[in-house]
Amino acid sequence: SQTIHQWPATLVQPVGSPLSLECTVEGTSNPNLYWYRQAAGRGLQLLFYSVGIGQISSEVPQNLSASRPQDRQFILSSKKLLLSDSGFYLCAWMLEDTEAFFGQGTRLTVV
């Protein structure tokens, strides 16, 4: 069966520090991968998605970047965090004919 791992579960980082959140998927090949951010009262905002290794689509201009170095690995990064980067980050995978499957999320607090 397919599983998705996302870590860490919580993270407190100072302003200006770097960020690396990792997501890995097991049990499926060539999935579409997604990073969402969730802020209170604003639903889920799609940040990045990837349809293959090295292919990244950015949905909103921001302080973050994403990379897909392997088929089932998706990384969200920042060189210098801002206060506004605080939020709940969710990784997800999806195939052409399926729904999206989500990780457990990372609560990021920038202080």
Add this chain to the structure above:
Amino acid sequence: AQSVTQLGSHVSVSEGALVLLRCNYSSSVPPYLFWYVQYPNQGLQLLLKYTSAATLVKGINGFEAEFKKSETSFHLTKPSAHMSDAAEYFCAVRTGGGNKLTFGTGTQLKVEL
């Protein structure tokens, strides 16, 4: 472009009462529609999905939703609310074959004794 509107950011019902969470979609092509539930500090769990088969879709935990093309709606219902249903619910739309899942802003469901 596809979009989803969830009416009511907060809904409160009594235990045992009907739950109705509203979702309207906009899509230029036949959509796939989904309802997800989220408990605090957790990821999203699929409740049910519509993918152009039966218009009345049954999901987990006694929830169901009906796809109404004429109303561009996909409202979520449950006949009798339980305390454990308290959570945030998200409606989402995906155009067939498309790579993006677009979510509504969510509805927080509160269940009172």
